[in-house]
Amino acid sequence: DGKGSLLQLSQKLIRPFYQARADFAIDLLQAELAGYPLHIHQPEGAIFLWLWFEGLPISTEVLYQALKAAGTLVVPGVYYFPGIDTSNDQHAHECLRMSYAQSENALRTGVSTIARLVKNAYDLNGAIHVPTA
Helix, strand or coil, X not given: CXXXXXXXXXXXXXXXXXXXXXXXXXXXXXXXXXXXXXXXXXXXXCCEEEEEECCCCCCHHHHHXXXXXXXXXXXXXXXXXXXXXXXXXHHHHXXXXXXXXXXXXXHHHHHHHHHHHHHHHHHXXXXXXXXXX
16 A cells, blocks of 8 residues: 555654754754753744744844855744734744754754854844845
8 A cells, every 4th residue: 555655654764854853953952052042933843943032132034144144044934924014023023944954964054053143143232244245
């Protein structure tokens, strides 16, 4: 039965692989950002994590530009509120979406870059260097 084998493959290989990758990414984030106000929404089977940097002194749109310039791509959370006025919703500007469907090495590099720029933003009260093209 083709369906049974696909289901077995998913349950025995695919789900455990991505669960391990999510756990790895969460461990990296918690280690790199220990002492900073990071909240990680419970992963629910997708291949990304929602990160909330409570009280982040810059918007995640600004953080996105700095991360992109540094070679790390994320998605600012504000884009996930279509049709909703987020101008007074600080939480929408403090969240970002990060994929964990990369190699462990790529995750180490990306999380290190995220941590460095987020720490700088908190430590320097919003000062962050965004390289221009």
